[in-house]
Amino acid sequence: MADKGAGTRVFKKSSPNGKVTAYLGKRDYVDHIDHTDPIDGVVLIDPEYVKERKVFVKLLCAFRYGREDLDVLGLTFRKDFCTTTIQVYPPLDEGDKKKTRLQERLMKKLGEHAYPFFIEIPKDSPCSVTLQPAPGDTGKPCGVDYELKTYVSDGDEEKIHKRNSVRLAIRKVQFAPDKKGPQPTAEVQKQFLMSDKPLCLEATLDKDLYYHGESIGVNVQVTNNSSKTVKKVKISVRQIADICLFSNAQYKCPVAVLEADDQVAPSSTLCKVYQICPLLGENKDKRGLALDGQLKHEDTNLASSTILKEGVLKENLGIIVQYKVKVKLVLGSLGGEVCVELPVTLMHSKPADVDPIIGSPVKTIADKPSNSTAQPIDHNLISFDTNASSPPTDDIVFEDFARMRLQGEAAAGGDGHA
Numbered sequence: 001m002a003d004k005g006a007g008t009r010v011f012k013k014s015s016p017n018g019k020v021t022a023y024l025g026k027r028d029y030v031d032h033i034d035h036t037d038p039i040d041g042v043v044l045i046d047p048e049y050v051k052e053r054k055v056f057v058k059l060l061c062a063f064r065y066g067r068e069d070l071d072v073l074g075l076t077f078r079k080d081f082c083t084t085t086i087q088v089y090p091p092l093d094e095g096d097k098k099k100t101r102l103q104e105r106l107m108k109k110l111g112e113h114a115y116p117f118f119i120e121i122p123k124d125s126p127c128s129v130t131l132q133p134a135p136g137d138t139g140k141p142c143g144v145d146y147e148l149k150t151y152v153s154d155g156d157e158e159k160i161h162k163r164n165s166v167r168l169a170i171r172k173v174q175f176a177p178d179k180k181g182p183q184p185t186a187e188v189q190k191q192f193l194m195s196d197k198p199l200c201l202e203a204t205l206d207k208d209l210y211y212h213g214e215s216i217g218v219n220v221q222v223t224n225n226s227s228k229t230v231k232k233v234k235i236s237v238r239q240i241a242d243i244c245l246f247s248n249a250q251y252k253c254p255v256a257v258l259e260a261d262d263q264v265a266p267s268s269t270l271c272k273v274y275q276i277c278p279l280l281g282e283n284k285d286k287r288g289l290a291l292d293g294q295l296k297h298e299d300t301n302l303a304s305s306t307i308l309k310e311g312v313l314k315e316n317l318g319i320i321v322q323y324k325v326k327v328k329l330v331l332g333s334l335g336g337e338v339c340v341e342l343p344v345t346l347m348h349s350k351p352a353d354v355d356p357i358i359g360s361p362v363k364t365i366a367d368k369p370s371n372s373t374a375q376p377i378d379h380n381l382i383s384f385d386t387n388a389s390s391p392p393t394d395d396i397v398f399e400d401f402a403r404m405r406l407q408g409e410a411a412a413g414g415d416g417h418a
Contacts (some may be wrong), residue, residue: 019049022150039119042106055089057147061317082382126318128171128293146319171293176347181208186340197225203327209345215277230264232330242320305345
């Protein structure tokens with residue numbers, strides 16, 4: 001593997017006929033609430049092939065809510081949220097629009113037939129979310145996804161041909177906000193027949209926001225002044241996904257469960273902190289579970305909590321993901337249960353470093369290498385030398401977009417998606 005300090009890593013993908021190649025510095029674009037990172041890339045064309053035709057780049061965000069093999073008679077199980085098309089070649093006169101450092105270096109390396117492009121992602125568009133398919137399911141999974149198409153055509157509305165087009169899967173993501181919310185807490189009392197005083201349950205989280213893979217500390221306090229005995233304490237983290245389409249539907253799924261045989265007798269108390277950690281690895285068999293948008297064959301994780309913005313219609317968000325911690329006291333067959341719920345936010349940590357020119361994340365706190373000898377997956381697809389004392393280098397390391405080929409698609413020849 002090339003030394004990262006020796007050059008810039010850029011991802012590329014060519015059309016099947018090799019006449020059009022698209023270059024991107026990253027595939028994850030960050031939603032900063034007030035704005036979203038723009039897509040900046042370069043397209044390399046073969047002028048002898050394109051001739052008098054035009055080259056376009058099209059961004060499409062859609063929510064697929066049904067299997068592709070069920071699309072019949074022109075009816076598709078998908079809802080398009082946004083579509084943006086720009087002309088890359090011949091270049092339009094847009095004045096002296098400033099190019100990013102990545103574009104300048106790529107154009108210098110690729111030559112005169114490389115053309116830059118910029119596409120703005122609508123700030124109110126949804127983040128990428130994938131719904132986990134059932135074991136054995138083939139085809140493109142349901143969920144909200146983004147696709148960037150580069151193609152040759154006589155007009156932007158003409159049918160796109162696979163042989164001279166490039167399709168790149170990208171993601172829109174959100175990171176944990178800097179501002180922390182109040183500490184979640186909940187309290188409930190339950191009065192029983194033949195008991196003068198109630199049973200009190202209070203639960204508190206040590207903070208409101210947790211990173212993926214981080215253990216959640218649940219502080220449980222039970223004051224039992226009743227005549228009942230608490231038999232068990234159950235802690236669970238539930239994912240709540242609101243599917244906002246033509247009608248709202250809500251799906252609840254436990255992603256972590258902890259059961260403790262802690263008993264609380266009458267006229268006694270319990271004060272204990274329970275640790276629970278929701279992980280995708282323990283929920284691989286749950287169909288319909290919301291995951292962060294998945295690219296090609298890479299591993300992903302549970303979907304991050306959705307940060308709602310003022311004035312944005314829920315119908316434009318596709319899938320709204322929330323998490324809640326539920327604390328349940330089991331009192332036996334006659335005593336019933338006592339429960340409280342606390343909201344919790346589950347997200348990725350914010351990038352530690354941001355390139356001042358590109359404006360893209362270079363490294364996140366969660367990307368720190370583990371003690372294992374395996375190479376960690378680098379989700380940031382471009383990294384510049386951060387040593388200011390070293391001279392800039394024009395070395396660029398190209399890495400192909402791997403084609404997404406599920407076992408069921410391999411026999412059919414796939415669809416060319418990355």
